[in-house]
Amino acid sequence: MPRIPVTSRRGLLFGAAAVSAGAALTACTSNEPKKAGTAATTAAAADDKPGTPVTIGFAGPQADHGWLNAINQNAKDRAAKYSEVTLEITEGSNDTAAQIGQIQTLINKKVDVLVILPADGKALTQVGLQAMKAGIPVINLDRVFASPQAYRCWIGGDNYGMGLNAGRYIGEQLKDKPDAKVVELAGIDNLELTRQRTQGFDDALKNYPNIKKVARQAAEFTVETGQAKMAQLLQAQKQFDALWNHDDDQGVGALRAIAQAGRDDFFMVGGAGSKSAMDAIKADNGVLKATVLYPPTMAASAIDLARALGQKKGVGGMSELEIPASITLYSAVVTKENVDEYLPTGFI
Amino acid sequence: MTQPASEAPQAPTPPAEAPPATKGGGRRPALGLHADVRNLSLLGVLAALVLVGGITQPDAFLDVSNLQLVLTQASVIGVVTVGMTFVITSGGIDLSVGAIVALASVWATTLATQEYGFTGILFTAVVVGVGCGLVNGVLIAYGGMVPFIATLAMLASARGLALYLTDGKTQIVTVNSVLDLGLPATYVLGIPPLVLVFAGVTVIGWLVLNRTTFGRRTVAVGGNAEAARLAGIDVRRQRLYLYLLSGLCCGIAAFMLIILSGSGQNTNGNLYELDAIAAAIIGGTLLSGGRGTIVGSVLGVLVFITIQNIFALNNLESAVQQIAKGAIIVAAVLVQRSTVRNGDG
Structure with a gap:
C-alpha cells in the first residue's frame, strides 16, 4: 500500500508532538508551593506524657473530599505527636468489602486499638463486632455502627x-x-x-x-x-x-x-x-x-481516645477512670468575629 | 430542524466510501428520513417540557436568564456528548469521558499549572484530554482491546490519578481571565461564552459527521467494519482518530467546567459517561453503530437539562427527578421505536 510512508511520517510528527506535550505537562502536576501545616494544632485532650507503647489501627473511607482528607491528616498529625504511639493507617476505601478486608488485616496484626470511620456505618457493623470479640477495642468515628456492641466509644459530629x-x-x-x-x-x-x-x-x-x-x-x-x-x-x-x-x-x-x-x-x-x-x-x-x-479535628480526638484506651487511662479534665462511651461534638457557628480562632482548623 | 435526510451516508461519495455502510443496507433513504423523525419526536418531547415548565413556573421558566441557564448547564455535557456520538456511531463506546474530564480539570488547575495563566490551563486541559484519548485509541485500534474494557480501565486509572493529584482537595482557580468567562460581563449579545463554544462544537461536529470523508468513514466503520476495511478504509486508524476526538471533546469540556465551577475537583464529571450515552441514544444514535446524529444528541442533552431545570424550579426532590429521568429515557426510546416500525410498514 502506497500510503504507508505517509502514515508513518505523520505518526512520527504526532508522536513527537505527544512526547513534548507530555514533557510540558509533567511539570504541571505539583500542588506544593503554598502548603504549610494543614491540620489543627490544638492541645491534646489526654496528658502528653509518654506512656506504654500503643499501636493504633486507623481505617477510613477514600479521601475523595476535602473533609475526609482533613480527617486523615488530623489523625496522622496527632499520632505523630506521641512518641509511644504507632499508627497503622490503611489505604482508604469506599467499597464496603474492601474496607472490611482492611480492618480484618488490622485485627490479624493485633493492633491495640482500632479507630474506624466506616464508609457505611451499618454495613461495617459486623467487622466492628468481630474486632471487639477479638479483644481489640474500637473507637467508632463519626458514622455510627448499627450496634453499640460494635464499639467501645463513639465520637462524631452532630x-x-x-x-x-x-x-x-x-x-x-x-x-x-x-x-x-x-x-x-x-x-x-x-x-x-x-x-x-x-x-x-x-x-x-x-x-x-x-x-x-x-x-x-x-x-x-x-x-x-x-x-x-x-x-x-x-x-x-x-x-x-x-x-x-x-x-x-x-x-x-x-x-x-x-x-x-x-x-x-x-x-x-x-x-x-x-x-x-x-x-x-x-x-x-x-x-x-x-x-x-463539622470539625475534622474529631479524628485527632479519636487518636487521643484510642491512646487513652490503650494505656488504660481516662480523659484529662474528667473525673472518670475510663474514657466515655460516646462523645458528640458541638457545631460552632464561625462568623467574622471568631473566625481567627477557627481558621487553623479549616480544611483545604 | 434544519436537518435534511443527511444522517445516512450521501450518494455522491468517492468509490472508496461506497460500501453499504448502514445496518439497513438498501433502505438508506428511508433511514435518513427516520433520523429526521427521531429528531422531530425529540423536539416534540422538548416542546412538551417547555409547555410544562411554562405552565408550572411562568415567571421563572419563560425567561431569558433561564434560557441562558439551561444552555450553560447543557454546554459541558453537550460537548462531551458530541464526541461520544462519533465513538458510538463507529460501533465503539467510551466509558472514560467523565474520568477524563475529571483528570483534565484537575491537572489544569494545580497550582503549578495556574502559574501559566489562561493558556497554561487551556493547554493542559486539552492535551490531557487528547492524551487519554490517544491511550484509549491505541489500546483499542492497535492493541485489539474491546472498547468497553479499554475505556473502563481508563475510567479507573484517570479517576485514580485525579484523586492522586488533588489528594481529595478542591483546587480553587484564581486566574481571573479564566474566571471572567463565566460571568455575565463576558456574554456576547446575551450569549454566555460557554454556550458559544457548545454551539461551535455542535456545528463542527455536525459538519464533520455529515459532510466530510471522515464522517462517512466513521459511519462505514460502525455499519460494517469488515466491509469498510475491504473498501480500503484504514479501520484501525479511523478508530484511533475517533477516540482522540472524544478525548479532545473531554479536554474542551474540562476547560469549560473549570470556567463554570471556578475550580478543579476529582469528583468532576461524575457519571458523564452515562449521561452522554443516554443523550446520544435517545437522540437516535444506534448503540450498535452505523448511524449517528449530532442534532439528536444535542436535543437529548437539552431534554435532560430541561427536565432538571423544571424540577428544580418547582422545588421537587432529587429522588423524583431521577425517577422522571428514567421514565423519559424509556418513553423517548419507545416512541422512536414505534415511529420507526410504522415507517418501515
Missing part, C-alpha cells in the same frame, strides 16, 4: 445540631424582618446525615414564625453539583433573605453560581468549615457570612 445552629443563626439575623424567605442547598439526599441536618434546620426555623423556607434542592457535596443546583435555585427564587448550604466544598460551586447570577440580595451560611469558606468570611466581601462547623 448533624442535627449543625442544622439547628445554622437555623438559629439565620433566625437571629432575620427575626425582625417580616415575611423573611430562606433557601436551603442540601447535600447528598440519600445520606441519613443530610436528612438530619435538614431536620435540625427546619426545627430551628419553627421558632421564628416570620421566616419561611421557600425552596430546598440537594447537591452532591461536589463543586460541580453545587454550582448547578444553586444556579437553578437562584433562577427559581428571584428574591430571598438567607441561604444555608450544607457543605463548604459544594459551596465553592454555589458561590460561583451566585457570582454568575450577579446576586447579593441575601446572606449565606455554609457548613463543615473549609479554609476557603473561612477566608471568605474573614474577608467579608461577599454573601458568605458564617459557616457551621
